Amino acid sequence: MHLTMPRAPQPARGLHQMPTRRAIDHAAARQTLGDLHDAYQWAVYAHRLAHRTNHPAERLDAAAMLAPLAALTGHADQAVTAYRDLVDLATAELGHGHERTLYARAGMAQAHHRVGRCERAIRDLADVYTTAAQRHGPEAPVSLKTLTQLACLYRDCGWRDIAHRCLTVATTIAARYLPKGDPHRARITDIAATPASENHRAVCTQAIPSWPALTGLPTARTT
Secondary structure, eight states: OOOOOOOOOOOOOOTTOOHHHHHHHHHHHHHHTTOHHHHHHHHHHHHHHHHHHTOHHHHHHHHHHHHHHHHHTTOHHHHHHHHHHHHHHHHHHHOTTSHHHHHHHHHHHHHHHHTTOHHHHHHHHHHHHHHHHHHHOTTSHHHHHHHHHHHHHHHHTTOHHHHHHHHHHHHHHHHHHSOTTOHHHHHHHHHHTSOOOTGGGGTOOOSSOOSOOOTTOOOOOOO
8 A cells, every 4th residue: 555645736838838746647647557767757857846836835736746656666764765855845834733744644654664664664654644633633544544554554564463553543434434435444355355466575675563553453463
């Protein structure tokens, strides 16, 4: 599962559209078509243009496009840097508790986890979930998505019992607040059936836990 920061709604644009915005839209279009590497190149270009023009909204949208594409195309270290930039921009423009900021912080946690900074990733993502649930409610998409992603991080690090408890909580919340057929309910079910990432085993640094377990959750690690 990969969390993507939602793009802000954009007005209809024509020939007067600025170069940075055109590059962002090209990147989004290529990603929609499944051409991630071409989308990544457009996102890099858009990011460079945005920093030259220094328009806050364009810098934010360019960073929001580049960060996940860097992660999806294997540029792990660049993804961490891009997400850090994205979090700073989103916090400055939208505030600490805004949904787009929370998605950016969740993405940065995933980027850290991908390069083996597991303790930091899980601590940060748990903090994002707490903030999201307090600010937007446990049934909000950002809260449910963050909780299910936290389960994935626990699972990839070998903590299947804690991962299962996180998914159980997410399932209970979704069943209580969301109607049948809601895509978030289906996503939780799909994640519960997904095995741990074999790729993460090579970089995982959490053979012994160094973070506090969520309240009431078991701490037995399964290998």
